[in-house]
Amino acid sequence: FWFENSKNIKTIISFLNYWKLKNNLNVKITANIYSMKGSLLEKKDLSFSNGLVKNFHPLNGKIGKGSVEIKINSDINLRIPYAAIVAIYKTKLGITGVHSYSRVYYEKGENMSQGNEGSWTIRDTEKVSSFCIFHNGNKTQKAQTMRVHIQNKKNKKITLNIKVPTINPYGTVRIKLKHYMKDIVDFLGGEIGTAYTEHNVKCGFARML
Numbered sequence: 001f002w003f004e005n006s007k008n009i010k011t012i013i014s015f016l017n018y019w020k021l022k023n024n025l026n027v028k029i030t031a032n033i034y035s036m037k038g039s040l041l042e043k044k045d046l047s048f049s050n051g052l053v054k055n056f057h058p059l060n061g062k063i064g065k066g067s068v069e070i071k072i073n074s075d076i077n078l079r080i081p082y083a084a085i086v087a088i089y090k091t092k093l094g095i096t097g098v099h100s101y102s103r104v105y106y107e108k109g110e111n112m113s114q115g116n117e118g119s120w121t122i123r124d125t126e127k128v129s130s131f132c133i134f135h136n137g138n139k140t141q142k143a144q145t146m147r148v149h150i151q152n153k154k155n156k157k158i159t160l161n162i163k164v165p166t167i168n169p170y171g172t173v174r175i176k177l178k179h180y181m182k183d184i185v186d187f188l189g190g191e192i193g194t195a196y197t198e199h200n201v202k203c204g205f206a207r208m209l
Helices: 018-023 184-188
Strands: 002-005 009-016 028-035 040-046 053-056 064-073 085-091 094-099 114-122 131-135 144-151 157-164 172-176 193-200
Touching (some): 002 085, 009 018, 040 053
Antiparallel strands (some): 009 053, 144 157
């Protein structure tokens, strides 16, 4: 998950003790907090001490941004190992949430690291800036050219070729479209548009936020 704690935004990671309810399993849950560059900032063991829901605050709410990895381990077969985990972002303007969207591959033979992400609605105005975030897996991703195909409501299309430098293991990339297309507000003409992206990560599931 992306996380950001600042004067304008607060991040909460929330999930249910699915493993206990579904299969009566006790599991070990670890939260690893990484910087944008992939450095480990914090490692915490999580438990359900009060009830069946855990609300976790990365860095205990201290200022920072990067990614949160939740790892679940058990000595017994988990069957369906991955429960619904949600990141909640609170600001002065409202609250929004996102279901888990990225994975790190620790097993051999997994290969879903080529990203082809469509159906991204963009809404750029003078006050709104569309952006995307994606996370690298546990190996270094070499420098690449990320392609972003943008279409407005008049069906006009444009392709951006964005140079993405080498991404460290567990590193996070945040792309704000206005940085690469200065006239995007005029191109959208006050309407919504769509974007389709092509990018790669290494040993991770290349879905994006």
